[in-house]
Amino acid sequence: VGVATSKSNPSKVVAVAGLRGLNDEDLKQAKFDAAELARLDSTTVTATQARQFANQGKLAVSQVASLPEPKSQSSQNDSPWGDRP
Numbered sequence: 001v002g003v004a005t006s007k008s009n010p011s012k013v014v015a016v017a018g019l020r021g022l023n024d025e026d027l028k029q030a031k032f033d034a035a036e037l038a039r040l041d042s043t044t045v046t047a048t049q050a051r052q053f054a055n056q057g058k059l060a061v062s063q064v065a066s067l068p069e070p071k072s073q074s075s076q077n078d079s080p081w082g083d084r085p
Helices: 024-028 034-041 047-056
Strands: none
């Protein structure tokens, strides 16, 4: 309970990737798989299809600001996974 209710330390930076069941070694050994990328690409829908789906579910439009551009290329090279994209 104390962990969930205590104040966080603003000087401590924690990155959360949301990868369950994968550790640093799994990620370091990852390889590009063109077939999996093609399978992922096959699940895309058009903007019109997405709007029709949202309308059917009575979903409301919500404007979300774009993420800022990365500050520099060097910060991306600080990844624990090396220079992999």
